[in-house]
Amino acid sequence: MATQYDVIVIGTGAGGGMAIRTLCAAGLKVCALNAGRKLDPPKDFQYHRMPWDMPFRGFGSAQQQAQSIGYMDNEYVPNVWEHDLAYSVAPGTSWTWPRCFAVGGKTNFWGRSSARFAEIDFKAASRDGLDVDWPVSYDDIAPYYSRVEQMIGVASTVQNRPSNPDGEYLPPIRFRCRDYILQAAAARAGIPYLPDRFAQLTVPYQGHPACHYCGNCTNGCDVGAFFSSPYFFLPDAEASGKLELRTNTLVREILVDRDGMARGAAYVDRVSRREVEVYGRAVVVAASCIESAHIMLNSKSRQWPTGIANSSGQLGRNLCDQLYGTTASGYLPQLLGTPSFPDNVSGASVAWLPRWQNLKTPAEEPFFRGYSMYPDGGCEEFPSYFDDIEGYGTSYREEIKRRYPTPLSFYVQAPSQRSDRNFVDIDPEKKDVYSIPEVRFHFEWDQNTLKMWEHAKQSSQEIFRQAGAVYQGHGEPQPPGTSLHETGTCRMGNDPRHFVTNRFGQTHDVPNLYVCDASVFLNCTDKTTTLSILAFSLRTSETIVENFRSGGHRSDDPATI
Amino acid sequence: MSLAVLASAAPGFSRWCCAFGDTREGAEQEGAEGRPARYAPQFFSLSEYRTVEVLTELILPSMEGSGAKEAGVAEFIDFWVKNDPPLQEQFRRGLEWLDRAGGNGRPFIELSPAEQQKILDRLAYRRYQRPEEKTGQLFFRLMRQYTVMGFYTTEIGLKSLDYPGLKFYPTSPGCPHPDNPEHVGL
Numbered sequence: 096m097a098t099q100y101d102v103i104v105i106g107t108g109a110g111g112g113m114a115i116r117t118l119c120a121a122g123l124k125v126c127a128l129n130a131g132r133k134l135d136p137p138k139d140f141q142y143h144r145m146p147w148d149m150p151f152r153g154f155g156s157a158q159q160q161a162q163s164i165g166y167m168d169n170e171y172v173p174n175v176w177e178h179d180l181a182y183s184v185a186p187g188t189s190w191t192w193p194r195c196f197a198v199g200g201k202t203n204f205w206g207r208s209s210a211r212f213a214e215i216d217f218k219a220a221s222r223d224g225l226d227v228d229w230p231v232s233y234d235d236i237a238p239y240y241s242r243v244e245q246m247i248g249v250a251s252t253v254q255n256r257p258s259n260p261d262g263e264y265l266p267p268i269r270f271r272c273r274d275y276i277l278q279a280a281a282a283r284a285g286i287p288y289l290p291d292r293f294a295q296l297t298v299p300y301q302g303h304p305a306c307h308y309c310g311n312c313t314n315g316c317d318v319g320a321f322f323s324s325p326y327f328f329l330p331d332a333e334a335s336g337k338l339e340l341r342t343n344t345l346v347r348e349i350l351v352d353r354d355g356m357a358r359g360a361a362y363v364d365r366v367s368r369r370e371v372e373v374y375g376r377a378v379v380v381a382a383s384c385i386e387s388a389h390i391m392l393n394s395k396s397r398q399w400p401t402g403i404a405n406s407s408g409q410l411g412r413n414l415c416d417q418l419y420g421t422t423a424s425g426y427l428p429q430l431l432g433t434p435s436f437p438d439n440v441s442g443a444s445v446a447w448l449p450r451w452q453n454l455k456t457p458a459e460e461p462f463f464r465g466y467s468m469y470p471d472g473g474c475e476e477f478p479s480y481f482d483d484i485e486g487y488g489t490s491y492r493e494e495i496k497r498r499y500p501t502p503l504s505f506y507v508q509a510p511s512q513r514s515d516r517n518f519v520d521i522d523p524e525k526k527d528v529y530s531i532p533e534v535r536f537h538f539e540w541d542q543n544t545l546k547m548w549e550h551a552k553q554s555s556q557e558i559f560r561q562a563g564a565v566y567q568g569h570g571e572p573q574p575p576g577t578s579l580h581e582t583g584t585c586r587m588g589n590d591p592r593h594f595v596t597n598r599f600g601q602t603h604d605v606p607n608l609y610v611c612d613a614s615v616f617l618n619c620t621d622k623t624t625t626l627s628i629l630a631f632s633l634r635t636s637e638t639i640v641e642n643f644r645s646g647g648h649r650s651d652d653p654a655t656i
Numbered sequence: 657m658s659l660a661v662l663a664s665a666a667p668g669f670s671r672w673c674c675a676f677g678d679t680r681e682g683a684e685q686e687g688a689e690g691r692p693a694r695y696a697p698q699f700f701s702l703s704e705y706r707t708v709e710v711l712t713e714l715i716l717p718s719m720e721g722s723g724a725k726e727a728g729v730a731e732f733i734d735f736w737v738k739n740d741p742p743l744q745e746q747f748r749r750g751l752e753w754l755d756r757a758g759g760n761g762r763p764f765i766e767l768s769p770a771e772q773q774k775i776l777d778r779l780a781y782r783r784y785q786r787p788e789e790k791t792g793q794l795f796f797r798l799m800r801q802y803t804v805m806g807f808y809t810t811e812i813g814l815k816s817l818d819y820p821g822l823k824f825y826p827t828s829p830g831c832p833h834p835d836n837p838e839h840v841g842l
Contacts, residue, residue, distance in 0.1 A: 146809035269830030308825040435818035
């Protein structure tokens with residue numbers, strides 16, 4: 096007889112990793128399915144790989160560039176981003192969908208900004224009347240945020256901002272020259288410029304070494320000095336003897352029993368091409384916001400003709416994303432000719448400009464809610480501003496050197512609003528190489544988000560003016576999908592008629608099916624999603640453990656209407 | 657493939673590893689390491705390649721013994737263009753244009769340094785640009801782009817900028833001017 100696991104967990108990233116860790120620690124027998132291979136960080140992350148170690152110097156060959164989806168899909172870390180599985184995009188939609196198939200998913204390479212959501216985010220609808228409130232309050236989630244911060248280590252400072260609840264922090268990364276200049280300039284423009292909440296270890300922490308500030312982060316950390324599921328969660332789970340991790344397994348659908356309850360998953364073994372079934376008493380979907388919806392929509396049965404747990408019709412709907420784009424770029428003339436400085440030590444921004452709009456009242460600005468921004472620039476490895484300088488010869492080289500410490504830009508992180516027009520469904524015709532029907536994106540930026548984009552450009556230019564910076568222009572909104580912060584395809588809510596899961600991430604229709612990723616979020620905020628995925632997944636995972644202990648997966652959540 | 661194998665296959669490598677002797681002769685001679693002492697271009701013809709070499713050295717000349725020549729930038733460009741077919745025609749047509757730009761029937765590399773500089777000035781600086789020389793201007797920009805890409809991705813190229821990353825720092829390196837937050841008069 097086939098092995099019966101307690102829980103099948105689909106996905107090993109932030110949400111899945113947290114579920115695996117929590118369930119195994121509670122003694123439950125877990126089978127984890129991951130679409131790609133396991134990385135060997137010291138080998139795959141090419142310890143401090145230099146551009147001249149690669150034939151195309153890190154730019155990637157023309158073929159690699161054409162294939163690449165997302166900025167992290169590059170010559171430094173090849174063969175971890177999905178290129179074999181097609182997805183479908185409706186006419187008029189320009190969604191790009193970077194998928195890291197390696198064990199640990201995008202936590203291997205993530206940007207590490209880790210701010211908590213606030214009451215102003217969870218109860219935004221009550222303030223401005225748009226959409227609906229989350230079915231949780233900040234006080235419900237705050238203890239989980241604290242525990243996650245203790246697990247992963249987040250560096251920051253206490254900032255006392257209502258939109259940015261303070262957490263439990265390691266010492267912050269120090270400000271660089273540019274940060275002091277920009278902080279003073281932003282203050283004159285009435286804009287906060289503060290240390291980011293940054294999941295990077297500034298001190299040795301819980302057996303993990305402190306960061307050595309090499310700046311290689313987004314190509315993967317070979318010593319595990321920032322949180323990733325393979326470094327922080329999976330080793331303990333594997334040591335517990337409770338985990339079976341199956342790699343290169345592409346889930347086709349969730350299997351159901353006669354009553355429509357989940358009984359396991361069917362997957363394709365991508366190495367042998369065999370079709371395999373695996374059985375469990377409960378199933379956790381944590382394959383990413385889009386892929387979780389894709390799998391559930393493809394899990395059609397007599398009981399669930401439009402996809403498992405979709406009696407509300409809301410599965411795949413309510414897709415939200417954050418608009419990313421460079422709002423201003425140029426340089427800081429006061430740093431011309433100064434010695435090169437390790438600005439890029441964290442491989443990302445050490446500072447951010449957290450939401451300052453619509454805080455006192457919901458209608459201070461010509462748009463609803465708010466956005467945040469991040470600074471970028473400094474001594475980055477390659478002098479990408481070379482084309483702004485005229486000439487050639489020694490004077491050209493000298494100018495490249497003089498400009499090296501000065502580049503400055505800002506980019507915006509602006510949440511879209513829920514809309515009936517933004518969703519994913521299953522393409523009625525297209526199938527991928529394993530004959531799995533493809534997910535299809537329908538998405539366009541709403542007017543509110545575009546107003547934020549305009550506002551952010553003005554704000555950035557004002558900081559440039561105040562800093563005496565030379566403004567050279569702005570970029571355009573990046574295609575949706577760029578931020579990797581999409582939310583909302585399995586939203587949580589108390590009313591089973593309108594929401595896919597309850598407030599604990601348990602699907603209303605199928606009590607032994609749980610969702611542990613950003614698809615349960617009601618919407619995007621001005622903050623990144625990983626810390627919140629971890630907090631909500633911890634909460635859901637403990638609900639699962641509790642339900643196993645009390646003898647079953649009850650759907651009678653007292654909050655359910 | 658090991659890193660060492662990758663690196664030895666990488667363009668420019670023969671320049672950094674092998675003694676580089678006579679630049680005009682010996683294309684078939686073996687170097688000390690069993691590699692040709694003179695790089696044999698993979699895409700460009702020999703005469704095109706010599707022009708590319710000269711251009712890279714004019715764009716990023718040696719300063720304190722470090723420049724496009726020492727970094728093997730021409731090898732990098734040859735490798736890149738060979739692997740990027742849409743670029744091949746642009747480079748080839750640009751080089752042809754350049755050989756006619758002197759106006760006296762002599763190819764670019766046979767012009768005097770002053771004549772060469774005069775042509776490049778016309779392409780590089782807006783104040784000298786001629787509207788009928790768009791082809792040449794675009795080619796110069798392309799050539800400069802790949803020269804910059806080939807130089808500032810080598811060890812000596814990044815050293816010339818004092819690139820401070822990919823090193824070990826015991827603590828996060830903070831601003832060394834705490835008394836001058838606005839950083840005026842540095």
